[in-house]
Amino acid sequence: MPCGLFFETYQKDESIFPTWWLRIWMIALGIGLLVFPFVAQPISDWMGMNMLNMFNLILIYIVGAHGLNLLTGYTGQISLGHGAFMGVGAYTAGILANMGWPFWLALPMAGFMTAAVGMIFGVPSLRLRGLYLAIATLAAQFILDYAMRNWSSLTGGSSGLTVPAASIGDFTFDSDFKFYFLALALAALATLYLKNITRTRTGRAFVAVRDRYLSAEVIGVNLFKYRIMSFGISSFMVGIAGGLWAYYITIISDEHFTMWLSVQYLAMIIVGGLGSVLGSIYGVVFMVALPELLRLPAEALTNVYPDIFVIFSSLREMVFGVIVIIFLIFEPDGLAARWHTVRAYWKLWPFSY
C-alpha cells in the first residue's frame, strides 16, 4: 500500500488503478471471482446455503444498483421507482424470449425498453426536484406495478410468466454455475462503465447537476438533457438487471417488483455509499448477504423458539430498517467511506502522526 501519491502526468492521475499494488489486487480479485464457482460447492455445504445462487443475485443486483447510483448518487435525482423499472426490464426480456427472440437481442431490448419508460417518467424532473421528484417516481412505481399485475394478456398477471433459460448459440446458461459467468461478465461491464462515465464530460455534468444545478446551468450544462440522460442510462442498467433476473429465475411475477424492491435498491446504495462505484458493490453484497446470514441464527433459535420462521420475514424487514436507520445516523456516507477511513488509518500505521 502506498503511503502517498506522486503523479508526474495527468494521464497517471486519471488512471483507474493508479498504483501497481492496486492493479495486482484487482487481478487477484478477478482470478478469485473466476475460480470461485469451482470451489463454491464445499463452501455452500459448509455454510448451509447455496453460495452460487447468492453470488448470482449479488451480481445481478450490482448491475441495477450501479444504475440507481448513477441517477441518485451522481446526478442527485431521487427515484423510488427503480423496482418497477427492473420489472419492466424483466417483463420485456420475458415476453421477447417467449416470442422467440434470441437472448443476446432480448437482453439489450429489455434495457432500451426500460430506458424509454424511465425517460418518460423522468420528464417531470425538469420541473421537479428533491421531494417532488421522489413522489413522482413513487407514483410511477405504483402505476407500473398496477400495469404489470393487471395487463394479464401481456404479462400473465398474477400467475406469472415463464421464461426459457438464456442461451447463446448452442450454449445454454441453465444452471447456477453457468449463469455465474454471464452475470459476472455483465456486472464487471456495468462497473467499468460506471467508473468510466464518471470520468467523462457527461459524468462531470451529472455531478455538476447534483451539486449545484443553477451554477451548472450558468456554465452551460443543459439541465434537461443531462437529467433525462441520467434517467435513461440508469433505467437502461436496471432494465438489464431485470432482464438478467428474468433469465435467471425463469419465472417472473409482479410480486417481486413492488415498492419494497425500490426501497431495497435505495438502501443498497445508501448503505454502500452514494456517488461511489465501490459503494454500490459493497451495498449490494451487504444487503443480499445479510438476510441469508440472518437465517443461520434463526435456525439456531428454532429449538428455543419454534415459531421463529413464522415471523422470520417480518424480523428480517425489521433488521433491514434498523440497519438503514443506524447507517443514516452514524455513517451517512456508507460503507465505502468507512472503508476509506480504515484504509487511511493503516496507510501510515504505526506512525499516523
Add this chain to the structure above:
Amino acid sequence: MQDFLQLMVTGLVIGSVYALVAMGFALIYKSTSIINFAQGEFVLVGGYICWWLYTMLGIPIVWSFMLTMLIAVAMGVVLERLVLRPMIGEPIISVIMITIALATVLKSLVTILWGTQIKVFTPAIFSQKAIHMGPILISEVYLWTFGFAFLFLGVFAAFFKFTRVGISMRAVANDQQVAQSMGISVKKVFAISWSIGALVSAVGGLLVGNINGINITLSDFGLKVFPAVILGGLDSIGGAIIGGLTIGILENIMGSYLDVYLGGGVKEIAPFIVLIIILMVKPYGLFGIKEIERV
C-alpha cells in the same frame, strides 16, 4: 345519479380520514420540512393499539381511545428525538430514506406482535345499521367516522389559529431563525409537530378500523396521503384537508366507473394518476407556496 351520490358520500367519509392523516403529514412537513413516509404506519399502529386495548384487554372504549392518543403522542416525541433529530440538515435522500426505514420497522413490529389477520373491534363500537338520507343509504359507522374526523380537523384548525403553541408552530414554519430569536423553542415545536402528526394518524387508524377491521394494509393510507397533499400544496394544512376529501371522492368514483374497462383495482392507483397529472400541470398544488428561483 343515485349511484353517483352514493359514491360521493362514501368517498367523502374515507376522504375525511385521508384529510386527517394528510393534515398530520402537512403539519410535519411544514414545521420540520421532513417528508414522512411513515405516516401510514402511524395509522396502522394507532388502529392496532386501540384494537388491542379495547378487544384484547377489555378497556372501555373511551379510555382505550384516550390511551391510544396518549401512546401516539409519546411515540411521536420519542421517534422525533431518537431518529429524526439527527437528520436535521442532512440531504433530502437521507431524510426520505430514514422515514421509509422507520416505516419498515414499525410495520414489521406490528406484524410480529399481532400477525397479519384482519382484526375486528368486538363488540362493535358503532352500529353498522344503514340509515336513509334522502336517496342514499349510509351506515351509522360512516357517519360517526365522518363526525369524529371533522371534530379533530376542527379542533386542530382552531388550535393552530388561536392557541399560543399553535401560533408558535406557525412562526417556526415561517422562519426558524426568527422564531428562535423571539424565544420560541424550535426543538419543542418539532416534538409537538411529530406528536400531533402521530396523534391524528392514530385517530384516523382507529376510525377506519371500525369500518372494515384492521390489518396491515391500513398503512396504505400513508401512501394515499401523497396525492392529497400534492393536490393541496405540500406546505398548506388547509390544502391537505381539501386534498384529502377530493382524493377520497375521486378514487371512489374513478374506481367504480373505470374498473370495468381496466380490470379491477383502479381505486388503488387512481390517486397516483391524479398525482402525476397535478405534478405535470401545477406542481405546487392549489395552495402551496411557489418556489421562485432567480439566478
